[in-house]
Amino acid sequence: MPEPKLRSTSSKKRMRHAQTRASVTTKAKKPSPATCALCGKNLAGMPRRGVHEKSKLSKTQKRPQRPFGGVLCANCTEAVIKEKTRLELGAMSKSDVDLRHVKYVDALKMK
Numbered sequence: 001m002p003e004p005k006l007r008s009t010s011s012k013k014r015m016r017h018a019q020t021r022a023s024v025t026t027k028a029k030k031p032s033p034a035t036c037a038l039c040g041k042n043l044a045g046m047p048r049r050g051v052h053e054k055s056k057l058s059k060t061q062k063r064p065q066r067p068f069g070g071v072l073c074a075n076c077t078e079a080v081i082k083e084k085t086r087l088e089l090g091a092m093s094k095s096d097v098d099l100r101h102v103k104y105v106d107a108l109k110m111k
Contacts, residue, residue, distance in 0.1 A: 036073040038100055043073055067108060080104045 002024075012027045034046040045064040047054060054062060063070030068077050079098075084105045086092035097105055 034070065036076055037071050038076040038104075039073060041073045041075075043070065046070055068104060072104065080108060084108045 006026055011029060013024050014027065016023050016025055031048055031050055033048050034043040035041065036043060047057065047061065049057075066077070068080070072080065080101050083092065083097050083101055087094065087097065087105065094102075
């Protein structure tokens with residue numbers, strides 16, 4: 001009987017035929033791509049690697065160097081920055097901000 005970790009159907013299996021018997025080798029699945037917290041789109045610039053492989057990368061290779069890099073996509077980041085700017089200029093009130101964006105507008109520090 002195989003080990004419990006090898007009984008999963010989520011890992012890919014490949015049959016290998018030796019002269020004596022057939023054996024099954026397994027291959028782990030790739031990690032799923034990082035997604036935007038607001039719209040769910042795949043994030044550009046984020047590596048699709050496991051935790052151990054990602055820890056070997058430098059800081060700039062792990063995520064983009066911009067506000068909310070690795071959390072929000074470029075379009076959502078742009079929308080949050082626009083809402084923050086409109087709040088500071090008084091063109092928009094706090095109640096007009098999209099509810100999904102409130103947390104990110106509060107976290108954004110404008111210079």
